[in-house]
Amino acid sequence: MTLHPNQDESLLLHLNEAIATIRDKDQLFQIIARKLRLIFPFEMMGISIFDKELLNKRLFFKDYSNISPPEPTPANIISFTPIAGSPVELLVADPRIQHIELGEYVRQYADFEPFQRLMRQGIRYMTMVPMWLNGQLTGYLILSTIRPPAYSAADEQLLEKITSLVAVAVRNSLDFEEVARREQQRTLQLNVTNALLSIKQREPLFRAIAEELEQVVPFDYFGIRVQRAGHREAFEGFAEFARPNDNPTGDLVALDPNRHQGNRQQEVAAMYKQVGGMLQLSGLYAGDDFRQLAVRYPAMRSAYDEHQVRAMMIVPIWQRADMAAVLMLASPVPDGFTTESLATVEALVPQITLALENLFAFEQIEELKAQVEQERTYLIDEINTDRPVDGLVGTSPALQQVRQRIAQVAGTDATVLITGETGTGKEVVARALHQASPRHGRALVKINCAALPAQLIESELFGHEKGAFTGAVERRIGKFELANGGTIFLDEVGELPLDLQAKLLRVLQEKEFERLGGNRVLTTDARVLAATNRVLEDEVRAGRFRADLYYRLNVFPIQLAPLRERPQDIAPLVQHYLASLSKRLARPPRPVRPADMAALLAYPWPGNIRELEHVLEQAIIVSQGQWLEFGGFAAGPVLRALPPGPGPAAEVVSSPAPAATAGASEAPIKTLREQERDHILAALHRTGGRVSGAQGAATLLDINPKTLEARMKKLGIRRTVVAG
Helix, strand or coil: CCCCHHHHHHHHHHHHHHHHHCCCHHHHHHHHHHHHHCCCCCCEEEEEEECCCCCEEEEEEEEECCCCCCCCCCHHHHCCEECCCCCHHHHHHCCCCEEEEHHHHHHHCCCCHHHHHHHHCCCCEEEEEEEEECCEEEEEEEEEECCCCCCCHHHHHHHHHHHHHHHHHHHHHHHHHHHHHHHHHHHHHHHHHHHHCCCCCHHHHHHHHHHHHHCCCCCCEEEEEEEECCCHHHCEEEEEEECCCCCCCCCCCCCCCCCCCCCHHHHHHHHHHHHHHHCCCCEEEECHHHHHHHHHCHHHHHHHHCCCCCEEEEEEEEECCCEEEEEEEEECCCCCCCHHHHHHHHHCHHHHHHHHHHHHHHHHHHHHHHHHHHHHHHHHHHHCCCCCCCCCCCCCHHHHHHHHHHHHHCCCCCCEEEECCCCCCHHHHHHHHHHHCCCCCCCEEEEECCCCCHHHHHHHHHEECCCCCCCCCCCEECHHHHCCCCEEEEECHHHCCHHHHHHHHHHHHHCEEECECCCCEEECCCEEEEEECCCHHHHHHCCCCCHHHHHHHCCEEEECCCHHHCHHHHHHHHHHHHHHHHHHHCCCCCCCCHHHHHHHHHCCCCCHHHHHHHHHHHHHHHCCCCCCCCCCCCCHHHHHCCCCCCCCHHHHHHCCHHHHHHHHHHCCCCCHHHHHHHHHHHHHHHCCCCCCCCCCHHHHHCCCHHHHHHHHHHHCCCHHHHHC
């Protein structure tokens, strides 16, 4: 169909005016399509554009007329795809108006899906008009028909003129899109910066990043992975493949439910290797590319198999000598991401990087504050303690053996189990081990497993997140986090409930744990020292202590002898405590009478060193004269332990030393076993046979009830006899 020249000019002027005034892409090109249909019959109009190098093509616009219903356009058609291997390579090689018959091209390019799709819709012919702009081939205007087209030379000239205007319209539209995209990026960057830099907690930060990204790039799964170079234990996987919209008000939930099960040592080693490779993979992975990625990296396999991920965008956040990090977006749609999506996300990398570095710095500050506070407490404790270098007071063979054991194991990271009766100095040995180890520059973090309710021990050991339970108003760092790089001392470890024993075993085996109420795996490089006054072998047989945990703790045992078995240490301990306690209580130092020292040496000390310390502390408080006076409740058992002499026990203490010695030498001396039995019987008679509780004999004797029961059994003492 040929128009009059005046009509040609009118059409071109109308199109030129539309191109100059209309900014909306769809509206503009729909007007162009309607005007063309007034002149040329066609069922579909399309505009395909090329990159500057003529290596890639992209469908810029498509308009249907008589085809109903049209097949949906695949997502990958709207992004750039290679020209090589497609029929378009023929058009690029010979850029002129061409009228082609699809059947011939389908036979030559059987795998070219767009032509197959057009054939299914009844399209048989296409008129291809090259678009030129400033002498550069920029694309093609395509008119598709069911019937063979009939164009005259004048029609083709008009098509070329119209196509030159279309080329300008495409260029303007692309420029407008770029301006709008950059403006959107600047707005988004500002929003991201304002939103992210004020957030100082991980979950809210990751949710904010995901929400901001979702405004410009549709995705189903979001993840950030960080790996610190040379520190496998510092690997962190944040919100791994988490769906942000599943639970808008809750935490981001990791979609891999088995990530903490199975043979963790092998899995963790494989994961670090896989993640190290994935951190190098930047770009878009879809279809076969992502399937190959899932085959190569098993860490991706669950995303592919269990969550039907078919496309992934991997964008490096930073690559530094000490740390590498990537942002990952995933979708179940094979063509869910475009190169434009990648460019948009890459433009936000500086803001995301700044937000993450701000978060890491804040977390490090919080951890350092907690560590400094812990170390401050530890140092104050050390300053106020007047002890030898290793803290061990005495010269007995048993204590020398302990010193030897400490020297053997201190330089290693082996777990040490310190056993012995209550009050024998297990914490002192733990402190000596820490001080002699390469970790002495970091804190020794101590926790008494018997001093806290069972429901609070887990929070103390591993920490908790805000809202983890009633009263958890803020995040709390656990003792294992505080002890990272240092030593953690678990006193009375035999008192741990069975469920916590399993979690402690995990820390010992894998060096990893989770805060209460959290889902992020934390790691610790803390050396573990444990102590107990229980016989753990008996506890294992009774089912109260896990056998596997016992073997993990009992790598290097150190057994402390009770004070009654090392009487050579009593006199040095007395001198040590008299000096330190007198200084702390602001009392003048007073000497001990020989008779009193004899009583101290003869007493069996069921409460061991702790009982000795308490007796001396009370003696310092009540003493008024030249000598140290032992009197009152605490010293009573000591004085009663003396053999009967010519006068009452009080006279033995206050009389001259020679007389006391003579009186003692004339009386028969009881064995230590008899002394201990009489002492326990006296305490049980006073408490009516009660062993534990506030009014029990264990409290009176200042020892653990379990220890007292064990001594009673060994000495043949029955409560029924005492009570009767």
